[in-house]
Amino acid sequence: MTQRARRLPYFFLMPAVVALFLVGIFPLLFALQVSFRQYQLTKPYLGNSFVGFANYAAVLQDPSFWGALSRTLTFLVIALPLEVLLGLGIALLLDRQGMPLLRALTRISLVIPLATTPAVAGLMGRLMFNRDFGVANYSLSLVGIPAVEWLGQPNSAFISVALMDIWQWTPFVALVFLAGLATVPPEIEEAAKLETTRWQTILRYIQLPFLLPGLTAILILRTADIIKLFDMVFVLTRGGPGSATELISIYVQRIGFRVFDQGVASAQAILLLILTIVLSRLYIRFFYREVTT
Amino acid sequence: MAAKVQTNTPTPTKSNLRVSTVLHAVLLLLVFSATIFPFYWMVSTSLKATVQTFAYPPVFIFVPTFEHYWKALTEYEVGRTLVNSLIVALATTALAVTLGTPAAYALARFEFRFKRDLWFWIISNRMVSPIVLALPFYLLATRLKMIDTYPVLILIYLTFTLPIVVWICADQFRTVPKELDEAALVDGASPFTTFVRIALPLAAPGVVVSAILSFIFSWNELLYALVLARNVTRTAPVAATSFMSGYELPWGEIMATGTLIVLPVIVFAMLVSRHLVRGLTMGAVK
Structure with a gap:
């Protein structure tokens, strides 16, 4: 009987674990062995011989791989601080007393970017950043700035992609911070408001400690998401012009599915996976202590 | 004691309060507009006749058509x-x-x-x-x-x-x-x-x-x-x-x-x- 009781959890877990192993682990093992092989789909006559670490060596010596990684880092360094600052500002606006209707309306509107299909967000960008009839250039013309070829120039294309990412993900940051602000005990906040009316002081000394866990979650998750970022960029610029907006996931996709060198692409994917595992270890260390002990 | 708190706290004057309320409303409206604009622009473009899509300056008021759908x-x-x-x-x-x-x-x-x-x-x-x-x-x-x-x-x-x-x-x-x-x-x-x-x-x-x-x-x-x-x-x-x-x-x-x-x-x-x-x-x- 106790034997049966001990087996009971596994009986419930088995279906999900088997399924997740088949779709989540087995393909990774397959990618791992492909990464040690010659695997050029356009040149089948070369065969799929074992090449040891040759693909990894090729990746690590490839300037375009490092270029894609450093571009991803640049993107992170530009977009993430802006998202955090804007998101914090929006959370504070939504947390402030007064204008319940407008606040409710703004809060619910934040769902729109979050739910928007990232590929469709890319389409919206194509429309708004169009050189000839886009609203971006129209707004610039209102303040007397000549038309910019947004998606045609490396720097402005990079900015366009960043702007769309900021549009889509700042609401996420805002809602995480808003959840943090809701955990501030009201009596402490009330007491502080008797002492000062400066919102900066209240933010620094009362609210900040309650925002820090959310901030950590944001930093780790947004980093993972920018490494994952594909759909929106693919539709908006396809990584172009040239390789100006070719972030790491776009780059690996190009090697795997447009150059069709699956061996090298798999090696890149495995390296990306290692980076990801480090990130999720960090995330787990910060957030799941109580669940796991 | 109460008096002391009073002196520490710069009680917001009425006009001060009104300014910050207006600012709050304006900023909220700004956030709201920026959030919904790309979505609104997509929907409105889908309802415009093709000529109006390419109009410059952009058209904001028009008779909707479902032909694109x-x-x-x-x-x-x-x-x-x-x-x-x-x-x-x-x-x-x-x-x-x-x-x-x-x-x-x-x-x-x-x-x-x-x-x-x-x-x-x-x-x-x-x-x-x-x-x-x-x-x-x-x-x-x-x-x-x-x-x-x-x-x-x-x-x-x-x-x-x-x-x-x-x-x-x-x-x-x-x-x-x-x-x-x-x-x-x-x-x-x-x-x-x-x-x-x-x-x-x-x-x-x-x-x-x-x-x-x-x-x-x-x-x-x-x-x-x-x-x-x-x-x-x-x-x-x-x-x-x-x-x-x-x-x-x-x-x-x-x-x-x-x-x-x-x-x-x-x-x-x-x-x-x-x-x-x-x-x-x-x-x-x-």
Whole structure:
């Protein structure tokens, strides 16, 4: 009987674990062995011989791989601080007393970017950043700035992609911070408001400690998401012009599915996976202590 | 004492208060407009006659037309791809709920070896870049002749739908009192019957939320579908991107397609807006 009781959890877990192993682990093992092989789909006559670490060596010596990684880092360094600052500002606006209707309306509107299909967000960008009839250039013309070829120039294309990412993900940051602000005990906040009316002081000394866990979650998750970022960029610029907006996931996709060198692409994917595992270890260390002990 | 507090606090004068209220309102309006503008612009472009789309300066007031929707659905066969998206998203969600709820129940109720490791593994799926899985899935699906079939998409979508269902439902099962399960077991019900008849109905709100989130994420997915679907199973996001070639782009039809894709998920997302962040952070932020 106790034997049966001990087996009971596994009986419930088995279906999900088997399924997740088949779709989540087995393909990774397959990618791992492909990464040690010659695997050029356009040149089948070369065969799929074992090449040891040759693909990894090729990746690590490839300037375009490092270029894609450093571009991803640049993107992170530009977009993430802006998202955090804007998101914090929006959370504070939504947390402030007064204008319940407008606040409710703004809060619910934040769902729109979050739910928007990232590929469709890319389409919206194509429309708004169009050189000839886009609203971006129209707004610039209102303040007397000549038309910019947004998606045609490396720097402005990079900015366009960043702007769309900021549009889509700042609401996420805002809602995480808003959840943090809701955990501030009201009596402490009330007491502080008797002492000062400066919102900066209240933010620094009362609210900040309650925002820090959310901030950590944001930093780790947004980093993972920018490494994952594909759909929106693919539709908006396809990584172009040239390789100006070719972030790491776009780059690996190009090697795997447009150059069709699956061996090298798999090696890149495995390296990306290692980076990801480090990130999720960090995330787990910060957030799941109580669940796991 | 009260007087002392008074002197410390610069009591806001009436006009001061009004200025900050106005500022608050203006900033909120600004956030609201910036948030909805791209969406509004897509919808309004989808309703404009083609001439008005290319008008410069842009037209803000116009008589709406549904011709682009008609053309997108007939000439570009977007309807078929929307049905494909629906089939794949519903099937993967149903499968994720069927496989995931028992696992969530076990994680919430029982102690067992490797529980920690199982949690870590499930959470880690949130971080993995889809391109990492798309490469081997493509090669495996080619060998198994499963390219352009529904099952291959339904299965690969499990990599993100199953973790979400397990996480959100485990959270919900923890709120169901253990005593109810125990009472059923004492009455002679088997553990599985107890799960299906007692715990699962009580956890229904969590199950529904996780199902909606898994539907939204599947519906919105592009990369896997781009790699694994061709004609038969082509999903709506893939169709929307396929317009984007050539010089004369059918902007009206593109934006009509975009609207058709996004509108249903926005409605769903608003229904679960309170849980959206929970889903996106795997429960770390409630």
